[in-house]
Amino acid sequence: KSLVQYYEPMYCSSGGINLKRQVNMKAQRVHRYAGKLSESARKRIARCVTLMLQAYPGKWINNPVTERKQFHRLSFVTLTIPETDENLTAREAYDKLLKHFLQWLRRTEGVKTYIWKAELQQRGQIHYHITTPSFIHYQSIRDKWNNLMRQAGLLDNFRKKYGHENPNSTDIHSVRKLDNIEAYLTKYLCKSEQNQTATSGKLWDCSENLKSFKYYSSPVELHNKAE
Numbered sequence: 001k002s003l004v005q006y007y008e009p010m011y012c013s014s015g016g017i018n019l020k021r022q023v024n025m026k027a028q029r030v031h032r033y034a035g036k037l038s039e040s041a042r043k044r045i046a047r048c049v050t051l052m053l054q055a056y057p058g059k060w061i062n063n064p065v066t067e068r069k070q071f072h073r074l075s076f077v078t079l080t081i082p083e084t085d086e087n088l089t090a091r092e093a094y095d096k097l098l099k100h101f102l103q104w105l106r107r108t109e110g111v112k113t114y115i116w117k118a119e120l121q122q123r124g125q126i127h128y129h130i131t132t133p134s135f136i137h138y139q140s141i142r143d144k145w146n147n148l149m150r151q152a153g154l155l156d157n158f159r160k161k162y163g164h165e166n167p168n169s170t171d172i173h174s175v176r177k178l179d180n181i182e183a184y185l186t187k188y189l190c191k192s193e194q195n196q197t198a199t200s201g202k203l204w205d206c207s208e209n210l211k212s213f214k215y216y217s218s219p220v221e222l223h224n225k226a227e
Contacts, residue, residue, distance in 0.1 A: 042190040049182060049185050049189065051210055056073070056133035058071055059072065063135070064137055073175060073181070074133055075131070076129065076130075076131055076173055076174075076175060077136075078128070078172075079145050080169050081097075082157065082169065083157055084125070084157060087124045088154075096154075097148050097154075100148055101145060101148060104144050105134075111207075116131075117129050117189050117204040129189065138172040146165065189204070
């Protein structure tokens with residue numbers, strides 16, 4: 001619902017612009033995993049949200065849960081970790097859990113587009129939010145996430161306390177009726193109040209196709225009045 005107009009030079013020298021870009025990229029690599037969501041990271045998340053909504057306006061699907069047709073646009077998935085002896089860092093949680101969960105989404109569930117973000121709960125344990133236009137059965141998500149935690153030894157305390165290894169560790173819901181879903185989603189993913197505590201490792205990322213998407217653009221030739 002917006003139009004951005006900007007000048008893009010068609011011909012330019014390769015000196016100053018490329019050099020400045022290289023310096024900025026080097027600085028970003030140094031502070032890449034500082035553990036806090038920077039202003040530039042928020043801008044990149046907002047860009048990914050816009051591109052995802054432009055590419056996937058929604059469609060009608062057969063919901064296997066309700067066995068009815070419904071209009072589906074986005075799925076919000078929350079992945080949590082039960083209480084453990086020590087809280088995981090972002091790097092540990094990614095290596096033990098999220099990396100394998102995302103591989104499962106892509107290879108088994110056919111999910112091509114997503115944005116994920118890590119946050120800290122009040123007890124200091126990390127949890128994840130994943131947004132995707134794909135529809136995935138909630139039981140499949142819960143089974144896979146719990147299985148990964150079981151393999152990583154993160155359900156030992158839960159099993160001792162409750163006698164089983166099937167915690168209610170996931171929450172999935174569909175969003176399709178928000179008037180301004182882009183503003184809501186951007187605010188939801190870019191909020192910073194839960195990212196004040198630094199933790200090593202990535203705090204967010206997106207699918208490879210979102211990184212290659214570009215805004216819709218149409219070239220407009222400008223002519224001098226003198227001409």
